[in-house]
Amino acid sequence: MYKCALVLAAGQGKRIKSDLPKVLHKVCGKEMLKHVIDSIRNSGIDDINVIIGKGAELVKERTQDRNVSxxxxxxQLGTGHAVQCSKEFLQGKKGVVAIFTGDTPLIKQSTVERLVEDHINNKNAATILTAIVDDPTGYGRIVRKDNQVLKIVEHKDCNEEELKITEMNSGIYCFDIELLVKALDKLNNNNEQGEYYLTDVIEILKSENKVIGAVVTDFEETIGVNSRVQLAQAEEILKNRINLKHMENGVTLIDPKTTYIGIDVEIGKDTIIYPNNILEGNTKIGSNCLLYQNSRIADSTIGDEVDIQSSVILDSKIGDNTTVGPFAYIRPESTIGKHARIGDFVEIKKSTIGDGTKVSHLTYIGDAEVGSDCNFGCGTVVVNYDGKVKHKTVIGDNSFIGCNTNLVSPVKVGDNTYIAAGSTITAEVKEGDLAVARAKQRNISGWVEKKGLKK
Structure with missing residues (x-):
């Protein structure tokens, strides 16, 4: 059976008090709207239409990688009006449409699957996703008879008995497409707000003796984010869910409360993660790694048995059995080889570092290609920028770069070379050479006393 989905994402979200459209605020490193889209698509629904309004161009820009229409x-004239705006998308289609809101980032793939399956298997005209909540104040109530849904009653319209109902409407639905399209034409805005409500479609279908079903899920999945407080609550719930998944998969989190892992991050078993680590984006961490405290790793691939201490790694690759940090900065488009050492206060920018190479401390390497088994002394700088253009430096295998060396790009250093400490290299160093590029030392006898500086 054909399946599609609508995601309501047109509101600005006044209560969140932001110039950014509400659905683009992030939870665990990903926009709320993308969380919803990904859960829908992972459930097997590929045809997704996002209903946009406030900040439409920005919402399009931020979701263009999700292949949605x-x-x-x-x-913004209500939820029913929002769905009416998608009639061109729905027109002529037969099958099932699931409807979601873009501010419910905690909805699970499994729940989407269950909602759609229940709708199809029971041949419902509509199916409502509901939740049982201890205090349903403010929520619409699900009124049932013989387990069939009779109606949805808004809190302000509940009578004494209906106020006791603890099953609430999540605002997530599944409909027969053709029946929904017909019912949308019958909506009116005869209410205090002058808006068109999607909940009225349920009443229309019920008045036509159509079958209305309901699927109950955990309340936390249905939480909509309307304020910064609720954004923080959603962050906490999803963070705990993510961390639990990794621990169940064999990852040790020393302190889960202070470990922040994005939803798309992958981590191998027997990796140990200390407090205050932030792992973001499409990061992949290998097995048997040690991530000591206070590192940020984003969109990077880390090999097996890698040790990282208090460092930042962005959009880069780190090979097996390599150590990074403390206080290293690996900038985008860098590749560090296996069994390498990137030490304290080392910055690597858009460079390749070969296997077994050691860059132990206080060094900058930018726009460079470095071979294997090299050694960089303290204070080495690849001088890659001439004020207008970035240039490349190439260093061969088994090279020894002495302390306080400047390599002025573009320059090439051959295999098995030595560069004396304090040298500024501006010309090619050929294989097997020792390069010394510094002024000859000259001592002036008695200079301190002559200048009257002796103490």
Whole structure:
């Protein structure tokens, strides 16, 4: 059966008090809207239409990598009106449409699957995702009879008995497409807000003796984010969910409360992660790694048995059995080989470092290609920028770069070379050579006393 989905993402979200559209605020490093889209797509629904309004171009820009289509809700006149704006997308389709809100980032793939399966198996006209909550104040209540849904009653309209109902409406639905399209034409805005409500579609279908079903899920999955406080609550829930998954998969988190792992991060078993680490984006961490405290790793691939201490690694690759830090900065588009050493206060920028190479401390390497089994002394700088253009330096295998060396790009250093400490290298150093490029030392006898500086 054909399946598609709508995601309502047109509101600005006044209570969140931001110039950024609400659905683009991030939870565990990913925009809320992307969380929803990914859960839908992972459930097997590929045809997804996002209904946009406030900040439409920015929402498009931020979700263009998700292969979705868009409908525009120029004016925000209610949830029913939002779905009406997608009629062109729905027109002529037969099957099932699931409807979500873009501010519910905690919805799980498994719940989407269950909602759609229940809808299809029971041949419902509509199926509502619901939750049982201890205090349903403010939520619409699900009124049932013989387990069939009779209606949804908004809190303000509940009578004394309906106020006791603890099953609430999540605002997530599944509909028969053709029945939904027909019902949308019957919506009106005869209410205090002058808006068109999607919940009225349920009443329309019920009045036509159609079967309305409901699927109950955990309340936390249905939480909508409308404020910064709720954003923090969603962050906490998803963080705990992610951390639990990794621990169940064989990762040790010394202090899960202070470990922040993005939803798309992959971690191998027997890796140990100390407090205050932040792992973001499409990061992959290998097995048997040690991530000591206070590192940030984003969109990077880390090999097996890698030790990292108090460092920043961005959009880069680190080979097996390599150590990084403390206080190293690996900038984007860098590749560090196996059994390498990147030490304290070392910065690597857009460079390749070969296997077994040691860059132990206080060194900058930018726009360079470094061979294997090299050794960099303290204070080495690759001088890659001439004020207008970045240039490349190439260093061969088994080279020894003495302390306080400047390599002025573009320059080439051959295999098995030595560069004396304090040298500024501006010309090629050929294989097997020793390069010395510094002024000859001259001592002036008695200079201190002559200048009256002797103490």
């Amino acid at each position: 868009y409908s525009l809700q120029a004016e």
